[in-house]
Structure formats: C-alpha cells, structure tokens
Amino acid sequence: MNTRTLSRVSLLACLVLVPALAQAHPGHGTATFGLGILHPFTGLDHLLVMLAIGLWAAQLGGRLRWAVPSSFVLLMLVGAGLAAQNGALAADLGPVEQGIAASVVVCGLLLAFAVRLAAPACVAIAGGFALLHGYVHAAEGPGQTYLAAYVAGFTLSTAALHAAGFGIAVCLARGNHRHALRWTGTAVALCGAALLTT
Secondary structure, eight states, X not given: OOHHHHHHHHHHHHHHHHHHHHXXXXXXXXXXXXXXXXXXXSOHHHHHHHHHHHHHHHHHOTTHHHHHHHHHHHHHHHHHHHHHHHTXXXXXXXXXXXXXXXXXXXXXXXXXXXXXXXXXXXXXXHHHHHHHHHHHHHHTSOOSTTHHHHHHHHHHHHHHHHHHHHHHHHHHHHTTOHHHHHHHHHHHHHHHHHHHHO
C-alpha cells in the first residue's frame, strides 16, 4: 500500500469516526451534527445511492466528475429545505421512500451499462434523486431547532461517500478492473429492486 492510498484510507476512517467524536461532546447541537453524519449510513438505500453517484461520476469522467456529485449535494440541500418548509414527517414518506428505492435501481443500472448521457441529463438525474434523499433526511431529523447542525452533518457524510465511491472507481480503473464497476452496478440495482418489493 503506497503513501497516497494509505492517506486516503486514513481520511475515510477519520470521517467514519467523526460521529462518535461529535456525540461525545455535550450539547444538543453537537449531538445532532453527529446524528446527521450518521444518517446516510443508517439506510442501505441512502448509502448505496451516495456511493453509486461517486462511482458513476468517475465512470463519466471529464467535467461530470465534479458536476454530478456537486449537483447531488446542492439539490439534496434544496430537498431538505422543502421538507423543513412543509413540516414533513417521517410517517408521510411512503411515496418518497419508493422513489428513493427506485433511485437505487436506476443508479445501479447507470453503472452496470456505463450509461453516458449529455451533461445536463446526468446532472438532472443526480439532482432529482438528491431532492428525494434530502427531503427524507430532513423529515427524519430532529425538527427545526437543531436542523442546521443535522443538515451540516449529513451533507458532510454525503460528500465523503461520493468521494469514497469516486476513489473506489479510480482504484478499480488503475488496477484494470473496470468490469468490476459494472458488476457493482448490477449488485446495486438488484439491492434496489429488493428494496422496492419490501
């Protein structure tokens, strides 16, 4: 393992450990930030899509390496704002949750078939899924009082998951394992199909 790979693994490990550190400090705001960081890791649907967006961005290459994950993060914040404005509750999320499960299937298929669309279409797909995920994140959050800290937490972990997916794809490409990315996409799509039927 070279120094660059080791530093990347160390950074990812630190990001995973942040929630425990954040919750070790007193104060609801700080604890809520930690819960926000944890939230994308607590649902398989969120975790798979956020990793898949990073994988797909690497597969697309060019300017879309940045545009696709950036649009996801920005539109996720818009979705969270919509949920906060509408006073959304976790109990009312049935159709949105189905949309999120469908986003897992679509992200998997995009990877499995190495789909390359025009840049606006790629950004729109990522952004559309992000609206759903942001909406659910906020609706399942702590309410208005500590919402900003919670949103900051899940935004940070979302960006970290995108970066992790991107890094995995780059490593696979360097190791001449590009086919593994397609198999990964197939597995993600199958997981999404399972989530849709449960």
